[in-house]
Amino acid sequence: MDFDYSPSEEAFRKEVRDFLKENLPPRKERGSDFLANWLRKVRARGWVGFSWPKAYGGGGGGLVEQAILREEMALAKAPPLGTSFMGLAWVGPGIIQYGTEEQKQRFIPDILDSKVTWCTGYSEPNHGSDLAAIQCKAVRDGDDYVVNGQKIWTSGAPWSQWIILLTRTDFSTTSKHDGITCLLVPMDSPGLEVRPIENMAGDRHFAEVFFRDVRVPVANRLGQEGEGWKVTVSALANERSSIGEVTQMFSKLDTLKELVRATARNGRPAAKDPAVRRRIATFEMKIAAMKYNGLRYLTKQIRGEPLTSETSVNKLHRASLEIEMDDFAVALMGQAGLHLRGSDDAVDAGSWSKSSLSWPNVVIGGGTPNIQRNIIAERILHLPKD
Ligand SMILES: Cc1cc2nc3c(=O)[nH]c(=O)nc-3n(C[C@H](O)[C@H](O)[C@H](O)COP(=O)(O)OP(=O)(O)OC[C@H]3O[C@@H](n4cnc5c(N)ncnc54)[C@H](O)[C@@H]3O)c2cc1C
The missing domain is CATH 2.40.110.10 (Butyryl-CoA Dehydrogenase, subunit A, domain 2)
Structure with a gap:
């Protein structure tokens, strides 16, 4: 298997990085009009609805470039490319696939222009x-x-x-x-x-x-x-796009590493504690495994084969990994881990404590782990039902 990117794909990665360097100032330096300008600029580049047909205002781009774009945006912790997450993730693709011409003309531009949620x-x-x-x-x-x-x-x-x-x-x-x-x-x-x-x-x-x-x-x-079930099945497959989930996990790991560097444990930097280092390495390995799994599915998509049940694998892995990483971060902070946003003692504005309390978002939202296991057992492994 060839994991290398082609010269034009590498050039696209550079283009995204250069754009981010120029247009993504540190959080503290962003003015009140930052988000509106950001949305306008990424839209002008054709990066919103990256792989959607140009005829409907999409970017008409390829799947590999789309994965590169998502990866670079997640690693830079950039804001989303549009204000309607669901509009971009599955409503828009659903309308493009199943909508009438009138529906496409009516709904797609507003999703791409962040006019509706x-x-x-x-x-x-x-x-x-x-x-x-x-x-x-x-x-x-x-x-x-x-x-x-x-x-x-x-x-x-x-x-x-x-x-x-x-x-x-x-x-x-x-x-x-x-x-x-x-x-x-x-x-x-x-x-x-x-x-x-x-x-x-x-x-x-x-x-x-x-x-x-x-x-x-x-x-x-x-x-x-x-025939609404047909529309939903393809929408749900879009919701569980394997690669998108991996890049978010790499970004989360990055933030966790910063926390580890900034935290003391038993009187010395947590980053020097072998037990802490082992946990970080384990998280990194698990995310890498998700990445390679995601790449297998991306390969399928590039070959024009539709994705359905496969995306359940990374959805399932991500659920347990999110909980492990949040629990680890909260425990690492000791007492400070109990503070939520608004408290003077909250670390990282209470984001870890909040994330730890918000585990249902990724674990239950979009389908529970048991349901993912059923899907994997029946549709991927073809195990008997009883
Ligand atoms: C943060 C969050 C955001 C959400 N956002 C949306 C949204 O925007 N739109 C939307 O429509 N829904 C949304 N949901 C709902 C979500 O999709 C459902 O909660 C989820 O599918 C589980 O359904 P349920 O809550 O009815 O649980 P149930 O289906 O009652 O499940 C309860 C338990 O039984 C298990 N179980 C059920 N059936 C089986 C089975 N056949 N085999 C084995 N175990 C089984 C489940 O795994 C679970 O542990 C959201 C949920 C959360 C938590």
Whole structure:
């Protein structure tokens, strides 16, 4: 296997690094207009929606360059390339793959220009892991669907303008995967109510979302009626893009190393403690393993083979690694590890304590570890079900 990059790929890496050197000042030196300028500049370069077709305003770039871009951005701890994480990660790709021409023209530019933020309405109170069992009901009435039901754990719902929503249009199908329909719904629709939920880190980033006779034009249906499952499966594969997760872990390891260098343990620098060094080396090896695994899947994508279940492997690894790294950082800080943002004694503005309390984000969000194990067992290893 050849791990080397081609001269043009290396040139692209240099281009990204040069850009970062010029346009990413240290945090303390960033003015109030930094983010708006940053978003404008990366957009002008064609780096937002890097691999999306040029016809819809994307960059039309290749998958390897996209991986390089993400890697360099993560290592430099750069801000995101757009304000709608979900819009860029899976709503946009879903619309490009399944949307009508009118939907592409209407929704894609706003995602790329950071004009709108999207959230995702899949999970319901009794249907999280068993996603296909959804009950949120959409009934056709003339040119509209009328939606009734509830979603839960909807990240970003309190500030999003749009939601990609899974509804059931047919309750009589023999397979629960049939009869599901995907709708694109404005969050200010009459009858739609958002009730934020506070998590244990004190954030209110997710919510319950209630639908009472919400009318959604048929023109806002993504894909065919009853074929919403197909749209979701490809969206979920995008959500678990293996390489993206690895670069974030390298960046986190980098921050952890800085913490280790700045911390004393048993009266001497923690960085000189063999036990600490061993833990850091173990984290590094685990992330490297994720990287090479991710590269195998990237190779598949470059060959034009679709990614589905494989992305569960790195999702599963990342879940346990995040917890191990957060726990290690908090323990390393001793008493200071107990302080959250706002406290004078908080280290790194309380980010490690917060991250440690926010483990459900990466462990449960996007599917639990047990579900990833089921997927790996059944679809990758082809183990018998009983
Ligand atoms: C921070 C965060 C953000 C989220 N954001 C969103 C979002 O934006 N949009 C959205 O739609 N959802 C979101 N979710 C919801 C998330 O997708 C679900 O919580 C998750 O899929 C689990 O579903 P559940 O909570 O219903 O748990 P359950 O499905 O009830 O699972 C409970 C336990 O049972 C286990 N289990 C369930 N079924 C099986 C099985 N077949 N085999 C083995 N074990 C099983 C699970 O692994 C888990 O340990 C978010 C969740 C979190 C924590």
